Amino acid sequence: MEAGIVGLPNVGKSTLFNALTMSKAAQSANYPFCTIEPNEGMVSVPDGRLQRITKLIPPQKVIPAALKLVDIAGIVKGASEGQGLGNKFLSHIREVDAILQVVRCFDDPDVIHVAGKVDPVSDMETIEIELMLADIQHLDNLLPKAERAAKSTDKEARLKVEVMKKCLAHLAGEKPLRTLALDEAEQKAVKEFGLLTAKPILYVANVDETDLEGNGPLVQQVRAAAARAGADVVPVCAKLEAEIAEVDEADRAEMLSGAGLSEPALAVLARAAYKTLGLQSYFTAGEKEVRAWTIPVGTAAPQAAGVIHSDFEKGFVRAEIYSLEDLEQYKTEKDIRAAGKLRVEGKEYVMRDGDICHFLVGK
Numbered sequence: 266m267e268a269g270i271v272g273l274p275n276v277g278k279s280t281l282f283n284a285l286t287m288s289k290a291a292q293s294a295n296y297p298f299c300t301i302e303p304n305e306g307m308v309s310v311p312d313g314r315l316q317r318i319t320k321l322i323p324p325q326k327v328i329p330a331a332l333k334l335v336d337i338a339g340i341v342k343g344a345s346e347g348q349g350l351g352n353k354f355l356s357h358i359r360e361v362d363a364i365l366q367v368v369r370c371f372d373d374p375d376v377i378h379v380a381g382k383v384d385p386v387s388d389m390e391t392i393e394i395e396l397m398l399a400d401i402q403h404l405d406n407l408l409p410k411a412e413r414a415a416k417s418t419d420k421e422a423r424l425k426v427e428v429m430k431k432c433l434a435h436l437a438g439e440k441p442l443r444t445l446a447l448d449e450a451e452q453k454a455v456k457e458f459g460l461l462t463a464k465p466i467l468y469v470a471n472v473d474e475t476d477l478e479g480n481g482p483l484v485q486q487v488r489a490a491a492a493r494a495g496a497d498v499v500p501v502c503a504k505l506e507a508e509i510a511e512v513d514e515a516d517r518a519e520m521l522s523g524a525g526l527s528e529p530a531l532a533v534l535a536r537a538a539y540k541t542l543g544l545q546s547y548f549t550a551g552e553k554e555v556r557a558w559t560i561p562v563g564t565a566a567p568q569a570a571g572v573i574h575s576d577f578e579k580g581f582v583r584a585e586i587y588s589l590e591d592l593e594q595y596k597t598e599k600d601i602r603a604a605g606k607l608r609v610e611g612k613e614y615v616m617r618d619g620d621i622c623h624f625l626v627g628k
Contacts, residue, residue: 547617586607
């Protein structure tokens with residue numbers, strides 16, 4: 266699963282990406298399209314539960330969950346018609362699972378704004394309109410072929426045509442597809458189409474150092490617009506976070522304290538992106554390692570085991586599971602088992618966020 270960082274040029278996307286991935290690369294020049302190919306990087310997802318587990322099960326190493334991020338070049342008005350670097354970058358967005366849209370919520374005369382003024386809601390609308398126009402264009406291209414296939418007795422082909430027309434009608438009302446109610450079969454069809462506005466979105470309000478909590482009027486405008494879209498907002502000062510990411514671990518706590526932060530805002534953003542992607546974690550814990558494993562919400566135990574190794578899914582017999590709360594109460598797995606708190610779950614079990622597991626696998 267991966268998320269694409271999008272936005273208008275000069276809103277702080279690449280600065281944010283570099284900070285998130287702990288990149289020490291030089292900051293990009295102050296002009297549009299400085300990111301020519303999408304940069305990719307991995308970011309750890311901070312999770313305090315890992316530290317709580319390791320207090321009672323000390324390992325040789327700790328491995329957190331991670332997300333793949335893609336930094337996509339700035340989109341401008343008219344991108345769906347080829348303006349700027351246009352459809353090339355829209356195709357990059359088509360390949361990701363969720364969108365992180367960086368919205369500029371700061372004034373700086375030294376950083377030009379492509380529209381000539383700082384108006385975050387207008388920026389949000391510009392991106393959304395371009396993505397909707399791209400979806401309309403994409404569906405218009407797919408529909409004739411789908412209609413020809415639907416003339417046969419193929420039920421799936423007929424369903425695809427119905428869903429395409431339903432999507433086009435929704436987009437004609439200037440509404441993104443993530444707000445369209447679909448049943449399970451329709452959702453599956455839409456996923457195959459790779460539609461941009463069907464992807465979940467998280468708004469990242471890029472603030473200055475005087476508004477780290479995002480209480481200023483510009484961020485409040487973003488929050489109101491995001492609420493109407495059913496999306497979350499995370500305020501981040503990309504410039505400050507990039508500086509924090511560059512300093513040594515020993516100096517980081519002091520720098521955070523000086524800024525009035527208990528943790529980097531990027532930690533909050535990483536967790537919010539994880540949630541936006543519909544992901545959760547389960548843990549394995551032993552002397553060699555304590556590790557968070559990433560699975561989609563609703564994953565059954567055999568598929569969760571398969572994240573560790575595909576053979577584990579094929580040979581799944583059962584899972585032995587306990588909670589972090591049980592570990593903190595009883596202190597050891599042995600005592601959890603003795604207290605009857607170790608649950609034995611079969612193939613139908615749906616994993617819960619935070620489960621600590623052992624999988625029994627047969628040949």
